[in-house]
Amino acid sequence: MSQQIAGLVFDKDGTLFDFRISWGRWAQSFIAEMAQDDDHADRMGRAIGFDLPTMHFAPDSPVIAGTAFEIAGALLPTLPNFNRGTLTEMIDEAAAKATMAEAVPLHPLFRQLRGAGLKLGVATNDSEAPAHAHLAAHGLTDYFDFIAGADSGFGPKPGPGMCLAFAQAVGLDPARVAMIGDSRHDLEAGRAAGMVCIAVLTGLASHADLAPHADVVLPDIGELPGWMKLA
Structure with a gap:
């Protein structure tokens, strides 16, 4: 074959x-930038299946195989002041700056x-x-x-x-x-x-x-x- x-x-x-190193860093950084406080950060993490203290992704996390649009959809209930299109753009911008291992x-x-x-x-x-x-x-x-x-x-x-x-x-x-x-x-x-x-x-x-x-x-x-x- x-x-x-x-x-x-x-x-x-x-x-x-x-994946773990590259996107764990990205998730930590993006949540830290967007969250209002520790409780908000925890809620954002749970919304995308990410545990901040351990940098562990749940098997069904949209970050694993989903698109930026899907990740934005998961985060949107925790960020009601944003629309999905704007949030997708912000995710793409942050992702482009992420350091890959x-x-x-x-x-x-x-x-x-x-x-x-x-x-x-x-x-x-x-x-x-x-x-x-x-x-x-x-x-x-x-x-x-x-x-x-x-x-x-x-x-x-x-x-x-x-x-x-x-x-x-x-x-x-x-x-x-x-x-x-x-x-x-x-x-x-x-x-x-x-x-x-x-x-x-x-x-x-x-x-x-x-x-x-x-x-x-x-x-x-x-x-x-x-x-x-x-x-």
């Missing part, structure tokens, strides 16, 4: 970047993948502007042939739109593309697009959560060259 793969489309958060050393990995002739893309439920900002901050943008977010016009995951758009953009049959992600949304999107589905464990989901939906489960994306038997 791996010998037939000519393109890789990556989720961003929990796949390229460690690489899940593995990314430059050597992507040099190897590009050197093997693979087409590479990013499909994230984050908005496109923060996605570009995060990749640019780590000097990664030029490795990718395609970068899309939930607001890029292809729909969010678990819909297959972004995956199919990547395949079309690089001229590959979806069957020759692998979708790599850390959540069921990622794997369901890849499966709906007819792609190979690779799960990684650098997000919040467990092996047991992801294995039924994946063709293979790897500890992290650093294991891709070995699994693909790249020279």
Whole structure:
């Protein structure tokens, strides 16, 4: 199977970047900026399934695989002076400034993948502007042939739109593309697009959560060259 793969489309958060560290910091910072007091901060945290003292995300937190619009919807009851559109914009602006922690050393990995002739893309439920900002901050943008977010016009995951758009953009049959992600949304999107589905464990989901939906489960994306038997 791996010998037939000519393109890789990556989720961003929990796949390229460690989810707990990256988005735990973001949630702490955003709540601290918006909350009126400690009680308000706790209510905001609960609204998005985030425990401030432990930086722990609940399995159903919209931050894990949701869009900025969905996160705004969850927060809106705790921020009645804002409308959902404005709050979505504020979340995107804060997300673009968030410091991402690489899940593995990314430059050597992507040099190897590009050197093997693979087409590479990013499909994230984050908005496109923060996605570009995060990749640019780590000097990664030029490795990718395609970068899309939930607001890029292809729909969010678990819909297959972004995956199919990547395949079309690089001229590959979806069957020759692998979708790599850390959540069921990622794997369901890849499966709906007819792609190979690779799960990684650098997000919040467990092996047991992801294995039924994946063709293979790897500890992290650093294991891709070995699994693909790249020279």
